[in-house]
Amino acid sequence: MNLSIIIPCLNEVETISQCIKKCFLSIQKMGVEAEVIIADNGSSDGSIEIAQKLGAKVINVEPKGYGSAIIGGIKNAKGKYIIMGDCDDSYDFLEIEKFYNKLIEGFDIVQGCRFPIGGGTIKKDAMPISHMYIGNPLFSILSKLFFSLPFNDVYCGFRGFDREKFLKLNHFSKGMVFAIENLIKFKVAGLKCAEIPITLHKDGRKKNKSHLNTISDGWLTLRFLVVTCPKWLFFFPSFLLLFFSVYNASTISNINLKYLDLDKIEIIGTSMMFFLLSFQIFMFGLFSSLTAIKLKMLKNKFIDSFFRFFKLRYAILVSFIIFSLIAIDYFFYNYLIVDYYLKKLLYFFCSFFSTLLLSNSFFISLITVDQ
Numbered sequence: 001m002n003l004s005i006i007i008p009c010l011n012e013v014e015t016i017s018q019c020i021k022k023c024f025l026s027i028q029k030m031g032v033e034a035e036v037i038i039a040d041n042g043s044s045d046g047s048i049e050i051a052q053k054l055g056a057k058v059i060n061v062e063p064k065g066y067g068s069a070i071i072g073g074i075k076n077a078k079g080k081y082i083i084m085g086d087c088d089d090s091y092d093f094l095e096i097e098k099f100y101n102k103l104i105e106g107f108d109i110v111q112g113c114r115f116p117i118g119g120g121t122i123k124k125d126a127m128p129i130s131h132m133y134i135g136n137p138l139f140s141i142l143s144k145l146f147f148s149l150p151f152n153d154v155y156c157g158f159r160g161f162d163r164e165k166f167l168k169l170n171h172f173s174k175g176m177v178f179a180i181e182n183l184i185k186f187k188v189a190g191l192k193c194a195e196i197p198i199t200l201h202k203d204g205r206k207k208n209k210s211h212l213n214t215i216s217d218g219w220l221t222l223r224f225l226v227v228t229c230p231k232w233l234f235f236f237p238s239f240l241l242l243f244f245s246v247y248n249a250s251t252i253s254n255i256n257l258k259y260l261d262l263d264k265i266e267i268i269g270t271s272m273m274f275f276l277l278s279f280q281i282f283m284f285g286l287f288s289s290l291t292a293i294k295l296k297m298l299k300n301k302f303i304d305s306f307f308r309f310f311k312l313r314y315a316i317l318v319s320f321i322i323f324s325l326i327a328i329d330y331f332f333y334n335y336l337i338v339d340y341y342l343k344k345l346l347y348f349f350c351s352f353f354s355t356l357l358l359s360n361s362f363f364i365s366l367i368t369v370d371q
Contacts, residue, residue: 001033001034001035001078001079001080002032002033002034002079002080002081003027003030003032003033003034003035003079003080003081003082003083003100004034004035004037004073004074004077004078004079004081004082004083004163005023005027005034005035005036005037005082005083005084005085005093005096006037006039006070006073006074006077006082006083006084007019007020007023007036007037007038007039007056007073007084007085007086007087008039008041008066008069008070008073008084008086008087009038009039009040009041009043009047009048009051009069009087010040010041010042010043010069011043011044011045011047012043012045012047012087012088012205013043013045013046013047013050014204014205014206014207015087015088015089015204015205016038016047016050016051016087017050017054018089018204019085019087019089019093020036020038020050020051020054020055020056021054022092022093022094023036023056023093023096024036024054024055025093025094026093026094026095026096026097027096029097030096030097030100032100034079035057035077035078035079036055036056036057037056037057037058037059037073037076037077038051038056038057038058038059038073038087039059039061039069039070039072039073040058040059040060040061040069041061041064041065041068041069042062042064057076059072059073059076061073063174064174065174065175065176065178066174066175066176066178066179067171067173067174067175067176067177067178067179067181068174070084070178071171071178074163074166074167075167077163079163080162080163080164081100081103081104081160081161081162081163082160082161082162082163082166083096083099083100083103083159083160084157084158084159084160085157085158085159086157086158088203088204088205088210089201089203089204089205090126090200090201090202090203090204091112091157091158091198091200091201092198092199092201095112095158095198095199098196098198099112099158099159099160099196100160102160102194102196103160103161103162106192107192107193107194108161108162108165108186108191108192108193109159109160109161109162109182109183109186109191109192109193109194110159110160110161110193110194110195110196111151111153111154111156111159111183111193111194111195111196112153112156112158112159112195112196112197112198113151113152113153113156113195113196113197113198114127114153114156114198114199114200115136115137115152115153117152118151118152118153118195118197119196119197120153120197120198120199120200121197121198121199121200122199122200123199123200123201123202124202125202126200126201126202126203127200128214130214131155131214135155135214135218136153136154136155139154139155139180139221139222139225140152140153140154140155142222142225143180143183143184143225146225146226146229146232147184147187147188147229148187149183149184149187149193150187150193150195151183151193151195152195153195154179154180154183155176155179155180155221156179156198157179158198159182161182161186162191165186165189165191166182169185169186169189169296170295170296171185172295173224175217175220176212176217176220176221177217177220177221177224180221180224180225181224181297184228184297185296185297188296188297188298188299189296227288227291227292228288228291228292228295228297228298229292229298230284230285230286230288230289230292231285233285233288234281234282234284234285234288235282235285237281238278238279238281238282238285239278241274241275241277241278241281242274242275242278244274245271245272245274245275245278246271248267248270248271248274249267249268249271251267252264252267252268259339262341265339265341265342265345268342268345269345272345272349275349276349276352276353276356279353279356280356280360283356283360286303286306286307286310286360286364287363287364287367289303290303290307290364290367291367307364310361310364311361311365312361312362312364312365314361315357315358315360315361315362316358316361318354318357319354319355319357319358322350322351322353322354323350323351323354325350326347326350326351329343330347
C-alpha cells in the first residue's frame with residue numbers, strides 16, 4: 001500500500017465526515033492505493049460510527065494524548081508513506097496530493113506551513129492572535145536556533161513522512177510536544193526535509209473547543225526545546241561562569257600567597273565559587289545531553305567521546321589523589337606555604353570539587369550502565 005492518512009480523533013462528530021470525505025476524494029484523484037485511519041482517543045459522541053460508515057479504518061488508542069493517538073495510528077498503518085492532519089477541518093485534506101508528490105520525490109518528511117513566510121495562508125479567524133504572533137513564531141525561531149530546523153511552522157499538524165523511518169526513531173511524546181519532537185528527530189537523523197505552503201481554514205467545530213491548551217502545552221514545548229538542547233540552558237552559562245571565575249581572579253595584583261588581606265581572600269573565594277558552580281552546571285549539561293542522545297534528539301561526537309573517557313574509576317582515582325594531598329598537608333607535612341585563610345579555602349575548594357566529581361561520575365555511570 002502506498003499511503004496511509006492518519007487523523008487523530010476525540011469527539012469530533014461535527015467535522016469528521018468532512019475530513020474523511022476530502023481524504024477519499026484526494027485518494028481517488030491521485031489514483032493510489034491508500035487507507036484512511038481514524039486514531040480514536042476515546043470518542044463518545046458518535047464520531048467512530050460516522051467514520052466506519054464512510055469507510056475509514058478506526059483504531060482505538062487507549063493512551064491519552066495527541067502524540068499517543070498519532071503513534072498508535074501509525075503502528076497500525078500499512079502504507080509506505082504517512083500523511084497526518086487534524087480532525088477539526090482546519091486543514092484542507094484536498095491538499096494531500098502536494099505532500100504525496102514531495103514524498104515520492106525522495107523527501108523523508110514534508111511539513112506544511114500556514115504562515116506567509118513559508119508561502120502559506122491563514123484565513124480570517126483561523127488561528128488565535130496569541131498563536132499567530134507569539135506562540136508559533138517563537139517556537140519556530142527557537143527550533144531553528146537550537147536544532148537548525150528548516151521549517152517556518154513547527155506546530156503545523158499537516159505533514160507527511162516515510163513510515164519505516166518514523167518507526168526507527170522511537171517517538172515518545174504523548175501530547176502536543178510530539179509535533180516538534182517529530183521534526184527534530186527527522187532532522188537530527190540526517191533525513192531529507194521539505195516544507196510546502198498550505199491554507200489554514202477556520203476550525204469547523206462550533207460546540208467542541210480545541211484540544212490545545214495554550215499555557216500548559218506552550219510551557220511543555222518550551223521545556224522540551226531547552227532541555228533537549230543543553231548548550232543554551234547549561235553549556236553557555238557554564239562557560240560564562242568559568243569566564244567570570246578566571247576574570248575575577250585576574251583582578252588581583254601584587255599577590256603574596258604567604259600574607260593575603262581579606263579583600264584578596266574574598267576575591268579568590270568568589271572565583272572558586274564561580275568555578276564550582278560552572279563545573280556543576282556543565283555536568284547538568286552532560287546529563288541532559290546523554291538523555292537527548294538516548295532519545296535520539298541529539299548527535300554530538302565530542303559528547304560521545306567524552307562519555308567513553310569519563311569513567312567512574314578515573315573520578316575515584318582523581319578524588320583519592322586530591323584527598324590524599326590534603327590529608328598529607330594537614331596531618332603530616334605542611335608543604336602548602338600559603339596564607340592560613342587561603343589554605344583553609346583551598347581545603348574546602350578541593351574537597352567540594354572532589355565530592356562533586358565523585359557524585360556526578362556516579363550518576364553518569366548509572367545512566368550509561370547499558371553502554
